[in-house]
Amino acid sequence: MGQHYEEFIRRVKELADLGHAQGMLSWDQETYMPPRGAGPRARSLGTLAGIYHERLTDPALVALVEKLRAGDLQGDAEVNLRYVERDQRRALKIPRELVVELSQTQSLAHEVWVEARKKSDFPLFRPWLEKLLGLQQEVAHRVGFEGSIYNAFLDQFEPYARIETVAPLLEQLRLRLVPLVKGIAAAGLRPAVGILDREFPVDRQEAFGRRVLADLGFDLERGRLDVSVHPFCSSTSPEDVRLTTRYSARQLTSALFGIIHEAGHGLYEQGLPADVEGTPVGGSVSLGIHESQSRLWENMIGRSRDFWEHYLPVLREYFPDQLKGVEVDAFYAAVNQVAPSLIRVEADEVTYNLHILLRFELEQALVEERVSVAELPELWDEKMVSYLGIRPPDAAKGVLQDTHWSIGLIGYFPTYSLGNLYAAQFFAQAQKEMPGLMAGVAQGDLLCLKGWLNRQVHTKGRRLNAGELVQAVTGEGLQVEYFAEYLEEKYGELYHLR
Amino acid sequence: MGQHYEEFIRRVKELADLGHAQGMLSWDQETYMPPRGAGPRARSLGTLAGIYHERLTDPALVALVEKLRAGDLQGDAEVNLRYVERDQRRALKIPRELVVELSQTQSLAHEVWVEARKKSDFPLFRPWLEKLLGLQQEVAHRVGFEGSIYNAFLDQFEPYARIETVAPLLEQLRLRLVPLVKGIAAAGLRPAVGILDREFPVDRQEAFGRRVLADLGFDLERGRLDVSVHPFCSSTSPEDVRLTTRYSARQLTSALFGIIHEAGHGLYEQGLPADVEGTPVGGSVSLGIHESQSRLWENMIGRSRDFWEHYLPVLREYFPDQLKGVEVDAFYAAVNQVAPSLIRVEADEVTYNLHILLRFELEQALVEERVSVAELPELWDEKMVSYLGIRPPDAAKGVLQDTHWSIGLIGYFPTYSLGNLYAAQFFAQAQKEMPGLMAGVAQGDLLCLKGWLNRQVHTKGRRLNAGELVQAVTGEGLQVEYFAEYLEEKYGELYHLR
Numbered sequence: 001m002g003q004h005y006e007e008f009i010r011r012v013k014e015l016a017d018l019g020h021a022q023g024m025l026s027w028d029q030e031t032y033m034p035p036r037g038a039g040p041r042a043r044s045l046g047t048l049a050g051i052y053h054e055r056l057t058d059p060a061l062v063a064l065v066e067k068l069r070a071g072d073l074q075g076d077a078e079v080n081l082r083y084v085e086r087d088q089r090r091a092l093k094i095p096r097e098l099v100v101e102l103s104q105t106q107s108l109a110h111e112v113w114v115e116a117r118k119k120s121d122f123p124l125f126r127p128w129l130e131k132l133l134g135l136q137q138e139v140a141h142r143v144g145f146e147g148s149i150y151n152a153f154l155d156q157f158e159p160y161a162r163i164e165t166v167a168p169l170l171e172q173l174r175l176r177l178v179p180l181v182k183g184i185a186a187a188g189l190r191p192a193v194g195i196l197d198r199e200f201p202v203d204r205q206e207a208f209g210r211r212v213l214a215d216l217g218f219d220l221e222r223g224r225l226d227v228s229v230h231p232f233c234s235s236t237s238p239e240d241v242r243l244t245t246r247y248s249a250r251q252l253t254s255a256l257f258g259i260i261h262e263a264g265h266g267l268y269e270q271g272l273p274a275d276v277e278g279t280p281v282g283g284s285v286s287l288g289i290h291e292s293q294s295r296l297w298e299n300m301i302g303r304s305r306d307f308w309e310h311y312l313p314v315l316r317e318y319f320p321d322q323l324k325g326v327e328v329d330a331f332y333a334a335v336n337q338v339a340p341s342l343i344r345v346e347a348d349e350v351t352y353n354l355h356i357l358l359r360f361e362l363e364q365a366l367v368e369e370r371v372s373v374a375e376l377p378e379l380w381d382e383k384m385v386s387y388l389g390i391r392p393p394d395a396a397k398g399v400l401q402d403t404h405w406s407i408g409l410i411g412y413f414p415t416y417s418l419g420n421l422y423a424a425q426f427f428a429q430a431q432k433e434m435p436g437l438m439a440g441v442a443q444g445d446l447l448c449l450k451g452w453l454n455r456q457v458h459t460k461g462r463r464l465n466a467g468e469l470v471q472a473v474t475g476e477g478l479q480v481e482y483f484a485e486y487l488e489e490k491y492g493e494l495y496h497l498r
Numbered sequence: 499m500g501q502h503y504e505e506f507i508r509r510v511k512e513l514a515d516l517g518h519a520q521g522m523l524s525w526d527q528e529t530y531m532p533p534r535g536a537g538p539r540a541r542s543l544g545t546l547a548g549i550y551h552e553r554l555t556d557p558a559l560v561a562l563v564e565k566l567r568a569g570d571l572q573g574d575a576e577v578n579l580r581y582v583e584r585d586q587r588r589a590l591k592i593p594r595e596l597v598v599e600l601s602q603t604q605s606l607a608h609e610v611w612v613e614a615r616k617k618s619d620f621p622l623f624r625p626w627l628e629k630l631l632g633l634q635q636e637v638a639h640r641v642g643f644e645g646s647i648y649n650a651f652l653d654q655f656e657p658y659a660r661i662e663t664v665a666p667l668l669e670q671l672r673l674r675l676v677p678l679v680k681g682i683a684a685a686g687l688r689p690a691v692g693i694l695d696r697e698f699p700v701d702r703q704e705a706f707g708r709r710v711l712a713d714l715g716f717d718l719e720r721g722r723l724d725v726s727v728h729p730f731c732s733s734t735s736p737e738d739v740r741l742t743t744r745y746s747a748r749q750l751t752s753a754l755f756g757i758i759h760e761a762g763h764g765l766y767e768q769g770l771p772a773d774v775e776g777t778p779v780g781g782s783v784s785l786g787i788h789e790s791q792s793r794l795w796e797n798m799i800g801r802s803r804d805f806w807e808h809y810l811p812v813l814r815e816y817f818p819d820q821l822k823g824v825e826v827d828a829f830y831a832a833v834n835q836v837a838p839s840l841i842r843v844e845a846d847e848v849t850y851n852l853h854i855l856l857r858f859e860l861e862q863a864l865v866e867e868r869v870s871v872a873e874l875p876e877l878w879d880e881k882m883v884s885y886l887g888i889r890p891p892d893a894a895k896g897v898l899q900d901t902h903w904s905i906g907l908i909g910y911f912p913t914y915s916l917g918n919l920y921a922a923q924f925f926a927q928a929q930k931e932m933p934g935l936m937a938g939v940a941q942g943d944l945l946c947l948k949g950w951l952n953r954q955v956h957t958k959g960r961r962l963n964a965g966e967l968v969q970a971v972t973g974e975g976l977q978v979e980y981f982a983e984y985l986e987e988k989y990g991e992l993y994h995l996r
Contacts, residue, residue, distance in 0.1 A: 020538060034718065034722055037734075041518075
């Protein structure tokens with residue numbers, strides 16, 4: 001058995017090495033690749049994906065998995081076998097022609113979506129979304145699922161999560177959020193957000209961002225910070241984790257919160273167990289858990305009053321003229337403005353989850369064939385009115401705004417809200433175990449929380465699934481209560497709701 | 499046959515896609531990779547190299563090559579088949595264990611070399627060079643060769659070149675260079691090189707370098723310029739060609755000549771026929787031809803009086819104080835100072851080739867077993883005295899200075915001098931066909947020569963080998979005369995030798 005397992009791990013690490021190459025090529029595509037390099041890059045990535053699929057489904061690896069399954073693996077070995085088997089089984093069930101058709105349809109659909117969004121023309125995109133949905137449904141049927149077909153979609157991004165658990169959580173969340181949003185609107189307070197909209201030279205913004213990055217304990221010997229159109233975190237190893245952000249000279253905080261958000265992802269990746277690198281057990285748990293790390297740092301720390309207690313005076317050293325006379329209370333209020341808005345990626349912490357809920361409900365209804373693609377724009381707008389009280393003026397600011405569906409990412413959206421729930425529950429637990437945590441933050445100590453997350457979450461790799469991890473760290477399953485309370489308390493105070 | 503050829507090309511392009519990934523990962527390693535990323539990067543590159551070897555020697559591709567060989571391919575198809583067959587035959591003859599042992603020995607030998615050079619301790623490096631040499635000789639015997647075993651080494655870098663032709667050319671060159679160097683030394687003129695050694699802010703140097711890069715017609719939509727420890731050009735496609743240079747605030751021209759040199763390589767890569775990209779016929783001819791492009795631009799253009807006639811006033815806009823009162827004659831003399839020196843990479847245009855000759859003669863004697871590794875330091879120093887009249891004070895400034903042998907690059911050095919010969923012969927032909935060429939350069943027109951090189955060299959891809967290309971472009975085989983005359987005329991005038 002030992003010899004089989006060794007050969008199994010050799011092959012698994014080879015797959016990880018291929019993944020490393022794919023990751024690097026994708027990172028470069030978003031950062032430094034010259035404009036005309038896109039064609040050859042797509043070809044190379046296509047070939048690597050083909051080789052990856054070929055080696056994952058190699059009969060020799062299939063046979064190894066079968067042999068090992070017959071044995072009684074324990075601990076890390078059991079985790080490694082289980083996750084490889086998951087991926088392999090999925091890959092084996094999808095014929096090569098379907099993989100190719102799906103990949104080509106995604107590329108073409110994405111191009112049409114770009115055009116359709118530009119023209120705000122949903123009917124242009126509609127046949128492509130229909131085709132893509134049909135292909136994805138075929139994949140789901142081939143891969144198999146229990147209960148709702150949506151489970152096959154969700155499971156790709158949040159392993160072992162099920163709609164039967166997720167839907168009630170998000171519905172509970174909705175019931176807490178809608179009155180909160182209404183209360184805030186009724187309060188009629190408008191923070192002075194104009195203080196964030198002055199001339200803030202980009203090089204100073206970057207210098208301050210790097211200062212915060214260092215304070216967060218992000219290791220630049222094992223990582224980088226660059227610029228891209230859409231901020232992201234890309235990791236090929238705990239030894240090489242790369243963040244990006246984007247700067248706007250007229251907006252102070254978007255680049256900074258981008259850095260903190262991506263650093264949250266990056267700290268997770270740098271904190272993964274390096275001794276089992278290249279095997280499933282050395283990887284991250286799920287998109288939801290990943291998002292919990294970025295949102296905890298960005299929102300619960302980066303948008304906290306304690307954080308700015310320490311950092312506003314530091315920031316003022318970088319922008320003495322622009323921030324003259326700006327006090328912590330005003331700054332804190334400005335970075336936490338709540339207002340219903342049309343665009344998800346620009347939404348605040350409170351309304352954000354209503355944007356997610358809307359998408360989650362619609363995509364679930366789509367794949368379960370309770371609604372048709374043709375009905376989407378109408379349903380979208382109705383839900384916007386119902387949840388946020390505003391109606392998109394056109395499809396570009398409505399149903400066409402996100403890229404996800406155009407590249408086949410159905411079942412992805414709920415992981416954003418799950419991330420918020422996980423984050424709040426971890427945050428509450430951290431504060432319970434370290435009552436002085438936020439007092440430390442107010443003095444610039446961010447490493448205390450980083451150390452706690454390293455110990456409680458990061459170093460565990462993928463040894464527990466998301467549900468097990470939350471249970472192990474907090475002593476109970478995932479609850480809506482922590483996030484809802486966090487929001488109600490923070491915004492209740494900010495908007496004088498109590 | 500058509501169907502076989504189609505499948506052959508599909509597999510060849512897949513190999514090119516793997517090469518694209520290897521190229522990108524190597525580029526990143528030298529430019530943006532964080533320090534600790536080296537370990538996982540080496541593993542990923544190792545896996546890609548293994549997969550490349552596996553697919554090149556895949557029995558199905560071997561069978562395809564055999565079938566196509568039995569046919570009567572013509573034109574591009576013949577070229578593609580011939581070059582793939584060359585690579586495949588070589589790969590098939592080297593057993594996997596030897597590939598692995600060689601690769602590991604190279605890594606280890608390189609590390610020891612770094613240490614040995616630091617300590618100037620040749621005996622430390624000696625056993626590693628002996629082992630590496632032994633392995634390389636074994637490879638050569640397995641691959642096979644005609645005449646001298648050195649042909650097996652040379653052929654890897656300069657396909658179809660043979661020692662029987664190259665050695666007499668370089669010996670002729672030596673006979674012309676030694677008296678020229680002596681004459682220059684005897685002339686006793688010392689250009690005022692101090693004008694290049696002032697404070698030249700790096701951002702201004704870069705701005706000027708980018709100005710020249712644009713004038714050269716290097717397309718930044720299809721390429722980049724970055725910084726690395728050792729300047730290089732890396733290309734994954736004519737659509738994505740990347741240059742690097744390094745800046746020193748105390749030295750004006752080294753970064754600039756680095757940019758021009760690498761741009762010479764880059765213009766070649768951008769000028770290759772894009773319609774046959776990913777197949778051998780779409781590639782460059784040889785290292786010698788590649789080096790001809792970089793040296794033609796760096797030395798024959800970039801260090802010409804005509805070039806500075808136009809560019810010194812431009813450069814003065816970037817450095818008005820530093821270059822106040824510096825005239826073209828003085829500047830031209832300073833960038834062309836000739837003086838015997840110990841280090842190859844710092845040598846001037848004239849003495850450079852004597853550094854190459856020394857290495858060429860020694861490595862040839864080594865692989866032919868006429869001298870032993872133990873004798874190398876002594877022989878090195880003797881040849882330095884004989885060719886350049888100076889004796890290295892230690893091994894670090896002598897036999898240990900170059901990295902090439904430590905990573906198994908034996909047979910590589912002569913391509914640098916061949917590059918100079920090709921460059922001068924192309925340059926002479928270009929001037930013959932366009933008598934006003936240098937008058938144009940004096941007015942800042944660099945595109946005329948670029949267009950000529952595009953037509954005469956770049957767009958031909960690998961359809962001709964190096965010897966055939968020189969014959970096709972200049973109407974005769976490779977001659978020493980053009981380069982020797984170029985040097986004698988330029989430096990005769992600069993050092994008043996006539």
